[in-house]
Amino acid sequence: MHGTILDILCPERCILCGEWIYWDERTGDYPLCRGCKALFLTHGTETCRVCSMELTSELGICTVCRETSFSFKRNVSLFPYRTHMKELIRSYKSKGYERLSLFFAELLLPVWEREFPRIPLVPVPPRPERMKKTGFDPIGQICHHLSRIGSIEVVPLLSRSTGSKEQKLLSKQEREENVKKAFFVRPELRHRLSKERKLPLSIVLLDDVFTTGATLHQCAGVLKGEGVQEVYGLTLARD
Numbered sequence: 001m002h003g004t005i006l007d008i009l010c011p012e013r014c015i016l017c018g019e020w021i022y023w024d025e026r027t028g029d030y031p032l033c034r035g036c037k038a039l040f041l042t043h044g045t046e047t048c049r050v051c052s053m054e055l056t057s058e059l060g061i062c063t064v065c066r067e068t069s070f071s072f073k074r075n076v077s078l079f080p081y082r083t084h085m086k087e088l089i090r091s092y093k094s095k096g097y098e099r100l101s102l103f104f105a106e107l108l109l110p111v112w113e114r115e116f117p118r119i120p121l122v123p124v125p126p127r128p129e130r131m132k133k134t135g136f137d138p139i140g141q142i143c144h145h146l147s148r149i150g151s152i153e154v155v156p157l158l159s160r161s162t163g164s165k166e167q168k169l170l171s172k173q174e175r176e177e178n179v180k181k182a183f184f185v186r187p188e189l190r191h192r193l194s195k196e197r198k199l200p201l202s203i204v205l206l207d208d209v210f211t212t213g214a215t216l217h218q219c220a221g222v223l224k225g226e227g228v229q230e231v232y233g234l235t236l237a238r239d
């Protein structure tokens with residue numbers, strides 16, 4: 001049904017393919033056409049059961065995870081960080097498509113329900129410099145939708161100190177250095193949770209992209225230092 005008043009008043013192009021999305025085709029409150037939305041149904045390849053890396057010749061666990069010990073138990077990534085998922089995350093974080101947070105929440109919810117039912121989510125906090133500049137917390141925004149559309153408890157336990165650099169600009173070793181001491185438990189929450197003895201025993205860290213695992217490893221280490229026993233990772237994409 002093309003050319004209605006609504007189309008004319010609120011025209012919108014699909015963020016991925018650029019096609020116009022007409023009102024009778026809208027699939028949610030975000031700019032994705034039905035065809036592009038269907039690209040995110042499944043990726044179906046076998047992945048490492050620790051870090052979610054796509055496996056080629058290895059069985060079960062990738063060669064990196066065989067030699068590395070992380071402080072989190074395992075990470076589940078929804079998709080490899082390439083093609084449509086990469087483009088969508090970039091649009092979300094750097095081009096101001098904040099409405100995609102609902103789409104990401106809709107993708108994450110069934111995976112959380114299947115993999116980590118009832119385990120509270122802890123968002124990986126943004127760099128304070130980024131928050132100051134953009135006023136937008138990409139992961140926090142997704143968590144907001146997750147607790148709204150699902151029965152997920154979100155506990156924003158962690159905070160991030162100023163002065164850390166953007167992880168994507170750094171090498172593996174620099175990433176590890178960069179996130180050391182970058183994360184800490186928010187003092188007001190620590191006090192309240194320990195007083196009420198309500199610190200969750202298991203938690204799931206939520207982040208956008210898993211690259212070397214340095215961020216999740218550091219965050220998990222901090223949470224375990226507070227008495228959390230098991231930490232998992234849930235990420236949109238595996239780079």
Ligand SMILES: [Zn+2]
Nearest residue numbers: 014017033036
């Ligand atoms: Zn499209």
Ligand SMILES: [Zn+2]
Nearest residue numbers: 048051062065
């Ligand atoms: Zn692995």
